Amino acid sequence: MKITEFKQLCNISLSNQGECALLGIAATGHIYAEEYLAEDAIQYAIAPHGEILESGVLSIPDNMVKPYAPFQHPLNYSGGRYRGLREADRVAQWIQPLTIMEKMPLIQALKLTLPPMLLLGIAESRVLSEAQLSDSQSIVCRRVRIAYALPQAQIDANGLPYDYESRLLYLAHTYDTETEAAPSIVTALQGFDSMILQHPIDCIVQGSQLVLADASDGTNKCRILIFEIVVS
Secondary structure, eight states: OOEEEEEEEEEEEOSOSSEEEEEEEETTSOEEEEEEETTEEEEEEEOTTSOEEEEESOOOOSSEEOOBOOSSOTTOEEOSOSSBOHHHHTHHHHOBOOOHHHHHHHHHHTTOOSOGGGEEEEEEEEEEEEEEOSSSEEEEEEEEEEEEEEEEEEEOTTSOEEEEEEEEEEEEEEEETTTTBOOOHHHHTTOBTTBOOSEEEEEEEETTEEEEEEEOOSSSOOEEEEEEEEEO
16 A cells, blocks of 8 residues: 555644744644744644644643654664764764755755755655554654855854865655665655645654644744545
8 A cells, every 4th residue: 555645634724933843743633733933832622623722831731643753763873963064073074965956945944055966865864753553654754954164164153274064955755664765856846735834843743744833934923734545
């Protein structure tokens, strides 16, 4: 059985432009989420059809299906520093390269203005959350750090020179647990059901539905997304 499609059912906007997380899904189907802004936290109880029922400091059920954050994962990768000097840090030896076809949409997604040759590759990959879709497929929320070269060396606040730095991308995509295959970053950037994701952090599969916590991108509010899983 393979997952062929995700159809959007609900797009639930939360209150703030900050971080958010899924706390779990209760036996009743109610979704519990939490949103963080500075030192404050707001909890939400959301009905299965997407209506926010309560918010504030809530009584959270004990027995829930909770997000799974794997300690180790084949997609995890940590290369070197996030900023530094390319030659001194031997970036060419540890960076995971990208093709030209991958670099062009990544430059746009990262809101960079530089030629493709300066986009160096993947400096870090970390699976934040994983949910099983079938015996051979899962979905992952993933943080990827992309390193890029600077046209000229710069000096940081501590007086240290650097000629490359990096930016983060947050992705959600399917993952083949048997072959350890994942779609390209460019494919993952397309989101689900034509919905471009902001910062997908947590995922839970419950029955035929996928629930995602999508944190703010700094412009739009946090949101909880519910998709129907279509299988063949």
